[in-house]
Amino acid sequence: MDETNEVPVNRIDVLLNSWRDLPQGEKVDFFRALSQDDAEDVFLSLSRHEQAALFLDFSRGERRLWIRFLAPDDAADVMQEAGEELKTELLGLVDENVRREVTALLSYAEDEAGGLMNPRFARVRPDMLVAEAIRYVRKQALSKVDPVHYVYVLNPDQRLLGVLSLRQLFVAPPEKRISEVMEVELVTVPDEMDQESVSRLFRNHRFVALPVVDGENRMQGVVTVDDILDVNQEEATEDIQKLGGTEALDAPYPSVTLPQMIKKRAPWLMVLFVGEMFTATAMHQFEAEIQAAVVLALFIPMIISSGGNSGSQATTLIIRAMALQEVRLRDWWWIFGREALTGLCLGLFLATIGFLRIFIWPNASTLYTEHYVMVAASVAVALLGVVLFGTLVGSMLPFILRRLSLDPASASAPFVATLVDVMGLIIYFETARHLLTGRLL
Amino acid sequence: MDETNEVPVNRIDVLLNSWRDLPQGEKVDFFRALSQDDAEDVFLSLSRHEQAALFLDFSRGERRLWIRFLAPDDAADVMQEAGEELKTELLGLVDENVRREVTALLSYAEDEAGGLMNPRFARVRPDMLVAEAIRYVRKQALSKVDPVHYVYVLNPDQRLLGVLSLRQLFVAPPEKRISEVMEVELVTVPDEMDQESVSRLFRNHRFVALPVVDGENRMQGVVTVDDILDVNQEEATEDIQKLGGTEALDAPYPSVTLPQMIKKRAPWLMVLFVGEMFTATAMHQFEAEIQAAVVLALFIPMIISSGGNSGSQATTLIIRAMALQEVRLRDWWWIFGREALTGLCLGLFLATIGFLRIFIWPNASTLYTEHYVMVAASVAVALLGVVLFGTLVGSMLPFILRRLSLDPASASAPFVATLVDVMGLIIYFETARHLLTGRLL
Numbered sequence: 001m002d003e004t005n006e007v008p009v010n011r012i013d014v015l016l017n018s019w020r021d022l023p024q025g026e027k028v029d030f031f032r033a034l035s036q037d038d039a040e041d042v043f044l045s046l047s048r049h050e051q052a053a054l055f056l057d058f059s060r061g062e063r064r065l066w067i068r069f070l071a072p073d074d075a076a077d078v079m080q081e082a083g084e085e086l087k088t089e090l091l092g093l094v095d096e097n098v099r100r101e102v103t104a105l106l107s108y109a110e111d112e113a114g115g116l117m118n119p120r121f122a123r124v125r126p127d128m129l130v131a132e133a134i135r136y137v138r139k140q141a142l143s144k145v146d147p148v149h150y151v152y153v154l155n156p157d158q159r160l161l162g163v164l165s166l167r168q169l170f171v172a173p174p175e176k177r178i179s180e181v182m183e184v185e186l187v188t189v190p191d192e193m194d195q196e197s198v199s200r201l202f203r204n205h206r207f208v209a210l211p212v213v214d215g216e217n218r219m220q221g222v223v224t225v226d227d228i229l230d231v232n233q234e235e236a237t238e239d240i241q242k243l244g245g246t247e248a249l250d251a252p253y254p255s256v257t258l259p260q261m262i263k264k265r266a267p268w269l270m271v272l273f274v275g276e277m278f279t280a281t282a283m284h285q286f287e288a289e290i291q292a293a294v295v296l297a298l299f300i301p302m303i304i305s306s307g308g309n310s311g312s313q314a315t316t317l318i319i320r321a322m323a324l325q326e327v328r329l330r331d332w333w334w335i336f337g338r339e340a341l342t343g344l345c346l347g348l349f350l351a352t353i354g355f356l357r358i359f360i361w362p363n364a365s366t367l368y369t370e371h372y373v374m375v376a377a378s379v380a381v382a383l384l385g386v387v388l389f390g391t392l393v394g395s396m397l398p399f400i401l402r403r404l405s406l407d408p409a410s411a412s413a414p415f416v417a418t419l420v421d422v423m424g425l426i427i428y429f430e431t432a433r434h435l436l437t438g439r440l441l
Numbered sequence: 442m443d444e445t446n447e448v449p450v451n452r453i454d455v456l457l458n459s460w461r462d463l464p465q466g467e468k469v470d471f472f473r474a475l476s477q478d479d480a481e482d483v484f485l486s487l488s489r490h491e492q493a494a495l496f497l498d499f500s501r502g503e504r505r506l507w508i509r510f511l512a513p514d515d516a517a518d519v520m521q522e523a524g525e526e527l528k529t530e531l532l533g534l535v536d537e538n539v540r541r542e543v544t545a546l547l548s549y550a551e552d553e554a555g556g557l558m559n560p561r562f563a564r565v566r567p568d569m570l571v572a573e574a575i576r577y578v579r580k581q582a583l584s585k586v587d588p589v590h591y592v593y594v595l596n597p598d599q600r601l602l603g604v605l606s607l608r609q610l611f612v613a614p615p616e617k618r619i620s621e622v623m624e625v626e627l628v629t630v631p632d633e634m635d636q637e638s639v640s641r642l643f644r645n646h647r648f649v650a651l652p653v654v655d656g657e658n659r660m661q662g663v664v665t666v667d668d669i670l671d672v673n674q675e676e677a678t679e680d681i682q683k684l685g686g687t688e689a690l691d692a693p694y695p696s697v698t699l700p701q702m703i704k705k706r707a708p709w710l711m712v713l714f715v716g717e718m719f720t721a722t723a724m725h726q727f728e729a730e731i732q733a734a735v736v737l738a739l740f741i742p743m744i745i746s747s748g749g750n751s752g753s754q755a756t757t758l759i760i761r762a763m764a765l766q767e768v769r770l771r772d773w774w775w776i777f778g779r780e781a782l783t784g785l786c787l788g789l790f791l792a793t794i795g796f797l798r799i800f801i802w803p804n805a806s807t808l809y810t811e812h813y814v815m816v817a818a819s820v821a822v823a824l825l826g827v828v829l830f831g832t833l834v835g836s837m838l839p840f841i842l843r844r845l846s847l848d849p850a851s852a853s854a855p856f857v858a859t860l861v862d863v864m865g866l867i868i869y870f871e872t873a874r875h876l877l878t879g880r881l882l
Contacts, residue, residue, distance in 0.1 A: 010628050016645065045645050141611040148590055148649060166607060170582040187451050203674070204457065204486050206667050208589060208649060225666045226647050232670065233644070236677035237761055243684065244757025245750055253762035254772075258779065262786050265754050269828075272750050273791050277798055279742035284808065290735050297731050297738045301720035301745055301862050308749075309686055309713050309858070313706050316685025320678055321694035331695075338699060345703050350714050357718055367725065387710075417750070421742050 012041045028057035040069065048074075049255060052081035055090065064093040072098055073118040073221070076105035080115075113198050114191040116231070117212045117221030120144070122151045124178050126161050131174035148224055149208040153182045158218045160188065160211055188213045191220050195231045200325070202228045239323060242410040243316060245272065275418030279304075282422050286429040293440040295368050296432055299354075299379050303428050306350055307386035307420040314339055314394030315412045322398060322408060332399040336392070343391030347384040355380035371439045378435045382428035389427065390420045453482045469498035481510070489515075490696060493522035496531065505534040513539055514559040514662070517546035521556075554639050555632040557672070558653045558662030561585070563592045565619055567602050572615035589665055590649040594623045599659045601629065601652055629654045632661050636672045641766065643669045680764060683850040684757060686713065716859030720745075723863050727870040734881040736809050737873055740795075740820050744869050747791055748827035748861040755780055755835030756853045763839060763849060773840040777833070784832030788825040796821040812880045819876045823869035830868065831861045 015038060019030055031039060031054065043051065043066065051070075055063055055078065067075055067090045075094065079087040079102065091099055101119045108114030122140050124133040137151055151169055153162040162182030164172075172181040187205055189198055189212045201210060202225055209224045238248040247264045249256050256264070283290075290297050318335065321327045327335060358368055358376035368375045394416045398408035401415075433441065456479060460471055472480060472495065484492065484507065492511075496504055496519065508516055508531045516535065520528040520543065532540055542560045549555030563581050565574040578592055592610055594603040603623030605613075613622040628646055630639055630653045642651060643666055650665045679689040688705045690697050697705070724731075731738050759776065762768045768776060799809055799817035809816045835857045839849035842856075874882065 011626075012628070013645065044647065138611040141608045146606070146608045165587070167582045167587045170579040185452075187453070201454075202667070203670060204454065206485065208665065208667060224649065225670065226643070226649060229644060229666065229669060229673065232673050232677070233765070236673070236681070237765065240677070240681055240684065240757060240761050243681065244753050246754045246758065249758070252765070252767040253758055254767055258782060261779075261783055265751075265783065266787055266790055269747070269750055269754065269787055270790060270794065273743070273747055273794060276743040276746045279746075280739045280798075283739040283742065287735050287739070290731070290738050294728050294732045294735075297741070298721045298724040298728070300738070300741055301724070301866065302714070302717045304742055304746075305717045305720075305749075305858065305862060306710070306714055308746075309710055310706075312685050313687045313710065316681060317687060317690070317694055320681050324674070324678070324693070326693040326695055338702075341699060342702055342706065346707055346710055349707055349711060353711065353714060357721075417746065421746060425742065 012038070012045060015042055016045055024053065024057075028054060043069070047252075048077045048081045049252060051078045052086075055082060055086060060089075063090060067093050068095075068098075071118060072101040072120065073105060073116075076102045076115075077110075079106065080110055108191065111195045112191070113189045113193045113195070113212050113223055114220060116195060116198065116227045117191075117223045119221040120146070121211070121219070121222040122146075123154050123219075124151055124164075126153050126155065126177070126179035126182070128178045129174065130169065130172040130176050130178065130181065133178050134169060134174075137169070148222070150211075150222075152211055152219060152222075153178055154219055160186065160213055160217055160219045162186070163211065186211070188217070189223060190215070196235055198223060199228050199231050199235070235323075239319070239409045242407070243319065243413055245269070245413055247410075272417065275415075276421060278418065278422045279425060282425045286425070289429055289432060289441055293369070293375075293432075293436065295375055295440070296378075296429070298368075299382075300425070300428070302354070303379065303382050303386055304421045304424040306383055307390035307424040308417050309390070310343065310346055310387045311390035311394035311416040311420045312413065314343075314391045315398060315416050318395050318398045319408050319412060322402065329399060329402060332396065335395055335399075339391050339395040340388070343388040344384075346391065347387035350387055351380040351384040354383045369440060371436065374435050374439055378428070378432040381431045381435070382424070385427040385431070386420070386424040389423055390416070393419050393423075453479070453486060456483055457486055465494065465498075469495060484510070488693075489518045489522045490693060492519045493527075494696075496523060496527060501530075504531060508534050509536075509539075512559060513542040513561065514546060514557075517543045517556075518551075520547065521551055549632065552636045553632070554630045554634045554636070554653050554664060555661065557636060557639065557668045558632075558664045560662040561587070562652075562660070562663040563587075564595050564660075565592055565605075567594050567596065567618070567620035567623070569619045570615065571610065571613045571617050571619065571622065574619050575610060575615075578610070589663070591652075591663075593652055593660060593663075594619055595660055601627065601654055601658055601660045603627070604652065627652070629658070630664060631656070637676055639664060640669050640672050640676070676764075680760070680850045683848070684760065684854055686710070686854055688851075713858065716856075717862060719859065719863045720866060723866045727866070730870055730873060730882055734810070734816075734873075734877065736816055736881070737819075737870070739809075740823075741866070741869070743795070744820065744823050744827055745862045745865040747824055748831035748865040749858050750831070751784065751787055751828045752831035752835035752857040752861045753854065755784075755832045756839060756857050759836050759839045760849050760853060763843065770840060770843060773837065776836055776840075780832050780836040781829070784829040785825075787832065788828035791828055792821040792825040795824045810881060812877065815876050815880055819869070819873040822872045822876070823865070826868040826872070827861070827865040830864055831857070834860050834864075 019027060019042065022030055034042060058066065070078065079090050082090065091102065094102065105119065122137050122145055124136055128136065149166055151164045151166065152160060155161055162184045163186055164182050168181065187201060187210060189201065189210050191212050191214050209222050212220045212223055214220055241248050245268050249264055355376045358364060358372060358379060361367065364372045397412050397415055401408045401412060460468060460483065463471055475483060499507065511519065520531050523531065532543065535543065546560065563578050563586055565577055569577065590607055592605045592607065593601060596602055603625045604627055605623050609622065628642060628651060630642065630651050632653050632655050650663050653661045653664055655661055682689050686709050688709065690705055796817045799805060799813060799820060802808065805813040838853050838856055842849045842853060
């Protein structure tokens with residue numbers, strides 16, 4: 001994430017960067033001032049959000065021009081972003097057959113395979129000769145079908161029988177039949193599969209494109225790996241935002257309005273706050289101790305934040321490992337053991353530092369009373385307990401939430417914070433009671 | 442992240458899942474029991490980590506077989522994972538020309554374009570006729586070069602002159618020269634460009650593959666978008682782990698040993714702890730107030746954690762927006778204004794809840810002294826101040842760190858937590874001094 005990485009590498013990037021710096025009102029004028037070639041390159045490089053915003057500012061003529069310029073799946077994406085009124089207008093501006101394709105795509109949810117796919121793909125019949133098939137693919141390329149790496153073999157009722165990479169098509173003996181050279185063991189994507197599962201298929205199999213089929217194995221379209229780039233980016237953004245204690249923004253930060261922003265942030269902040277109120281209740285149980293030994297209060301923030309930090313480490317690592325399928329529900333047991341050991345070690349480190357912080361502090365006996373050694377010991381024991389507890393809660397809560405079919409990313413951090421703060425106070429003061437009664441208490 | 446998404450979709454996935462559940466010692470036996478076809482499919486679906494681990498358990502004969510099975514760029518990746526000794530052995534097991542390719546790839550850092558690229562790509566000469574070029578690409582396909590979507594036009598000293606998608610090659614009139622139909626305005630990737638920048642190029646331009654060139658525009662290889670999937674996954678994982686307050690693990694959670702795990706987590710936890718020690722120092726300034734009014738201590742955890750939570754929201758949103766290039770350094774000014782307004786609103790919400798929590802609590806006057814209204818007011822004002830301060834620090838610190846060329850992801854969360862906790866205490870007790878002197882103090 002160095003600033004230097006932002007150096008634009010070619011002319012289109014320079015144009016894009018300047019364009020993105022303009023206020024929304026001036027963007028359409030700048031766009032109109034571009035040569036047709038540049039405008040096309042810039043337009044294709046925009047995100048759906050940006051394209052939809054531009055369509056809003058376009059004249060009717062421009063709308064017709066540019067919606068026709070987009071491939072059907074990209075057109076459908078823009079329409080999904082555009083809001084009902086503009087969507088209806090744009091749908092009226094494309095040809096009958098494109099409208100049919102786009103309408104079919106719009107019937108899928110944005111986050112399922114059908115909503116990601118391109119309905120155009122290169123197809124051949126199983127009884128074609130290889131030489132014939134090559135000519136047929138070239139003909140399809142002329143009518144704007146881009147054979148991205150694969151050619152699909154369909155029977156007359158559009159059922160998917162096999163697939164050939166372009167390389168396989170090229171190297172096959174020209175006089176063989178397609179059915180003799182095609183791959184028949186296929187990885188297919190059901191059209192209603194959610195995009196996260198599609199993304200996992202791509203990650204596991206490293207294909208450039210995968211065929212999407214309906215419930216009866218009829219070929220519907222192709223998802224290419226570049227669509228998955230966006231999916232992964234979105235999913236990571238959602239998880240990161242949830243871990244930070246907000247709802248997912250679902251839009252770029254700058255395009256979220258102030259009221260929306262508050263709506264995304266206030267609920268979790270208030271839930272957390274209500275949770276944290278239990279700390280006041282917990283503290284109330286120990287008012288007498290604080291009254292007797294104010295010195296105990298000094299270390300409260302330090303102790304509970306250490307519990308929170310160790311909990312946040314553990315929960316973040318486990319949630320990410322779950323998202324990447326590195327750990328599964330049934331792994332909870334060995335992770336419990338491992339995190340217990342980790343928490344114990346980390347707790348010992350902090351306990352040692354904490355003990356020394358008080359024990360060797362100049363004027364410790366004036367600042368922390370003549371019982372400063374036992375105060376230091378209380379803090380150290382509390383730190384050990386709090387860090388161990390934080391680590392265990394942080395690592396186990398994602399498993400519990402997942403078991404309950406809740407999203408671990410959105411709920412773990414807040415729960416961990418509250419549980420650990422309350423428990424941290426109890427551990428601290430109970431330890432102090434044991435070690436300091438008869439001395440300070 | 443539903444459990445249901447884990448349902449495997451085809452046979453290879455079933456095999457993969459079972460394989461992944463085995464203890465490391467049994468994995469190689471299971472692998473040997475697979476049919477050659479299945480073994481190949483499973484092997485290609487493994488991550489580099491998993492492949493490297495398998496090579497360790499292979500016999501010498503198996504090592505030779507499987508390292509030769511991999512494409513040169515994948516072989517280089519595995520060798521990079523494998524450790525010096527195994528790497529040298531594996532390098533000795535491949536053919537002379539593959540060894541040359543792999544050695545060239547190994548000279549690049551793993552996280553730069555040269556380390557990601559495939560050194561094999563389909564090439565044509567500018568003076569070829571289109572019909573000739575198509576025959577030539579077919580010939581290359583026979584010698585294992587996979588033309589993934591693009592054909593590159595090179596002059597005799599390997600300089601990149603242009604590019605054609607396979608579709609463009611197919612639709613071009615067969616009697617034209619390649620130089621007449623190729624694209625000459627190119628997006629190229631310098632071989633030493635870091636992988637995050639390469640990933641941004643892919644996101645901006647939506648290509649399936651990009652050519653990698655050296656400083657003199659000599660073509661070195663091709664990065665395909667499926668390599669970028671892994672890059673993005675790694676980068677997101679790093680950012681998430683850093684935001685959670687650990688160093689990036691750089692390996693899947695289950696394959697990190699206990700000592701490594703502690704080494705990744707202890708340093709930040711200790712830095713944070715040392716930072717939090719300032720809270721004890723800050724608290725010390727207010728010992729007299731706590732002594733006089735123990736009731737004040739009750740709300741300390743609730744107040745500082747609210748500051749921490751609002752800071753964590755802001756810093757997470759800004760850091761992610763920076764990583765996605767939605768906001769840039771120069772945007773700090775309008776973000777400051779926006780976050781100030783957001784922080785003010787959020788602070789008002791919490792202040793209201795906090796005030797009511799004390800004001801309407803049963804027996805408030807017994808629990809919180811007869812001045813409970815002013816105690817409630819102190820808590821409310823402190824909450825407003827702390828949430829506003831947390832939001833501003835959380836949103837601005839990433840800009841400051843980035844300006845200093847530090848990675849915002851790794852340092853923001855800890856700094857925000859410490860700053861906000863210390864400042865939160867000061868705000869709270871200063872407010873209390875103003876409102877309660879002459880009453881409780």
